[in-house]
Structures are given as C-alpha cells and as structure tokens.
Amino acid sequence: MKITGNTILITGGTSGIGRALAEAFHDRGNRVIITGRREDLLEQITAGRPGMAGLPLDLADPDSVRRVQAEVQTCFPELNVLIANAGISRAEDMTAETWDASDAQAIIEINIFGVLRVTAAFLPLLKRQQDATIMATSSALAFVPRADFPAYCASKAFLHSWLQSLRHQLSGFPIEVLELSPPYVQTELTGVGQASDPRAMPVDVYLSEVMDLLERKHHARGEVLLERDFARRWAERDGQYDVIFDAMNPAKKRRSP
Ligand SMILES: NC(=O)c1ccc[n+]([C@@H]2O[C@H](COP(=O)([O-])OP(=O)(O)OC[C@H]3O[C@@H](n4cnc5c(N)ncnc54)[C@H](OP(=O)(O)O)[C@@H]3O)[C@@H](O)[C@H]2O)c1
Numbered sequence: 001m002k003i004t005g006n007t008i009l010i011t012g013g014t015s016g017i018g019r020a021l022a023e024a025f026h027d028r029g030n031r032v033i034i035t036g037r038r039e040d041l042l043e044q045i046t047a048g049r050p051g052m053a054g055l056p057l058d059l060a061d062p063d064s065v066r067r068v069q070a071e072v073q074t075c076f077p078e079l080n081v082l083i084a085n086a087g088i089s090r091a092e093d094m095t096a097e098t099w100d101a102s103d104a105q106a107i108i109e110i111n112i113f114g115v116l117r118v119t120a121a122f123l124p125l126l127k128r129q130q131d132a133t134i135m136a137t138s139s140a141l142a143f144v145p146r147a148d149f150p151a152y153c154a155s156k157a158f159l160h161s162w163l164q165s166l167r168h169q170l171s172g173f174p175i176e177v178l179e180l181s182p183p184y185v186q187t188e189l190t191g192v193g194q195a196s197d198p199r200a201m202p203v204d205v206y207l208s209e210v211m212d213l214l215e216r217k218h219h220a221r222g223e224v225l226l227e228r229d230f231a232r233r234w235a236e237r238d239g240q241y242d243v244i245f246d247a248m249n250p251a252k253k254r255r256s257p
Contacts, residue, residue, distance in 0.1 A: 082119065
C-alpha cells in the first residue's frame with residue numbers, strides 16, 4: 001500500500017494497536033477515520049488532529065455497520081483503505097462446569113463476523129478506487145495457539161485462512177489484501193495488566209516496525225509479520241510445531257474423574 005495520500009478507515013481505532021496505526025498514518029499525511037464504541041475516546045483522539053474523524057461503530061450490530069458505511073459513502077467517497085483491526089480476547093476454561101461457550105460466541109461475533117461485515121460493507125466502495133487496500137488484524141497466535149485462549153486463537157486462524165481466499169478472489173482488482181499478525185503487545189486487550197506486562201512489546205516499538213515493513217513493502221504473501229514471529233509462522237513446515245506448542249502451553253497435571 002502507499003503510505004501517504006490515502007483515506008483510511010480503521011476499526012478499533014479508540015485504543016491500542018488501532019489507535020497507534022491511526023496516529024501513525026495520520027502523521028504520514030493520510031485522512032484517517034477511526035471507529036469504535038467509546039465515543040469519548042473518538043472525540044479525544046480526533047481533537048486537534050485535522051483530517052482525522054471519528055465515527056461510533058458497534059461491530060456486533062449490523063445496523064451500526066450499515067450506518068457507518070452510508071456516512072462514509074457520503075462524506076468520504078474516496079475511501080481506499082480499510083483496516084479491520086477491532087477484536088476482543090478472553091481466556092476460557094473449557095474444563096469448568098460453568099463453561100458455556102458464551103465467550104467464544106462473543107469472540108466469533110467481533111473477531112470473525114465483525115471483520116466480514118465491515119469488509120462486505122466497504123468492498124463495493126473499495127472496488128471503485130484505482131488503488132485500494134484491505135488489512136485485517138489477525139495474530140501470531142493464528143499459527144500456534146495458546147490453549148487458554150481457544151476461541152480467540154481459532155478466530156485468528158480463521159482470519160489467516162479467510163484472508164488468503166479474499167486475496168485470491170480480489171486478485172483481478174487493484175485491491176491489496178494484507179494480514180497484520182501482531183505478537184504480544186502492551187495494550188488492554190486482555191485487561192489492564194497486559195498494558196504494562198514486560199513480556200509484551202511496547203505499542204510504539206511494534207508500530208514503528210510495522211510502518212517500516214509497510215513502507216518497504218516487506219510483507220511476503222501480504223503477511224505483515226515481525227521476523228521474531230517467523231518461527232511460529234513456519235512451525236509446521238519446519239517440524240517445530242510440537243516443540244513450540246509445548247513451550248507455549250505447559251503440560252497439565254492429570255486429574256482423576
Ligand atoms: N495486543 C496484542 O497482544 C495483540 C496481539 C495479536 C493481535 N492483536 C489484535 O489487535 C487488534 C487490536 O487489539 P489491541 O491489542 O489494540 O486491543 P484494544 O486496545 O483492546 O483494542 C481493541 C479495539 O477494538 C474495538 N472493539 C472491541 N469491540 C468492539 C465492537 N463490538 N465494536 C467496535 N469496536 C470494538 C475497541 O474499541 P471500543 O471499545 O471503543 O469499541 C478497541 O478500539 C485485535 O484484533 C487483537 O486481537 C492484539
């Protein structure tokens with residue numbers, strides 16, 4: 001994708017990686033529309049940034065997606081980049097008597113249907129542009145899961161597969177399809193603790209690496225992936241899957257029934 005002169009809509013632009021992407025693209029001379037449910041943050045982030053706009057959006061609500069699509073079509077018909085970044089994450093203990101798959105349902109609703117809904121909503125507009133990009137945020141956990149986040153990791157594996165099909169189907173159009181697969185980054189995705197977890201990468205450090213990869217078009221197969229995550233990406237091919245899975249998921253003690 002070109003780095004400047006775009007009109008970009010970013011879902012999940014109110015915090016974390018989405019907000020950092022919005023600010024980085026805005027700093028590089030792009031018109032940026034951020035979306036999210038927290039309207040106070042939309043106002044706070046866009047204040048003092050001419051060329052950045054905020055639109056309230058709840059991805060769980062198809063009507064909300066339709067409203068944003070209609071507003072963008074009227075006010076920003078030149079939109080040429082969609083960054084489907086919003087997502088949620090929850091740990092799930094499937095051994096608990098109380099486990100009822102409701103968290104999995106919420107994750108699938110936002111991480112999968114949220115991405116599909118915004119893509120479906122904006123694709124007609126993107127197809128009319130000379131040069132367009134769809135980038136969706138999956139995760140390095142798409143390649144080897146952390147078993148305590150089962151539906152979350154599976155939702156990102158879904159995106160990894162689905163984006164390949166989307167890229168193939170759109171190969172006759174001037175629409176680039178990118179997959180952003182972050183490692184563990186200091187945001188509040190799983191709660192406030194993650195934002196200060198020293199094992200996670202600071203957002204600004206991650207973003208500067210991402211912008212560098214995008215600027216250099218250093219993303220084979222459309223995968224915007226840090227070099228440190230290549231081992232996980234290619235674990236199966238390299239015969240390292242079991243070793244990496246076991247390192248990420250310590251063995252459980254056997255319980256008696
Ligand atoms: N941080 C990591 O370690 C990491 C690693 C790999 C992948 N990722 C992915 O990166 C993306 C961004 O996450 P983050 O880490 O930056 O966490 P974050 O700060 O919690 O950001 C999540 C964003 O999603 C939005 N969102 C959540 N539910 C929504 C809904 N129903 N409708 C509309 N927007 C919604 C939130 O906005 P509102 O609350 O304002 O709606 C927020 O802006 C996610 O897809 C996540 O899975 C993160």
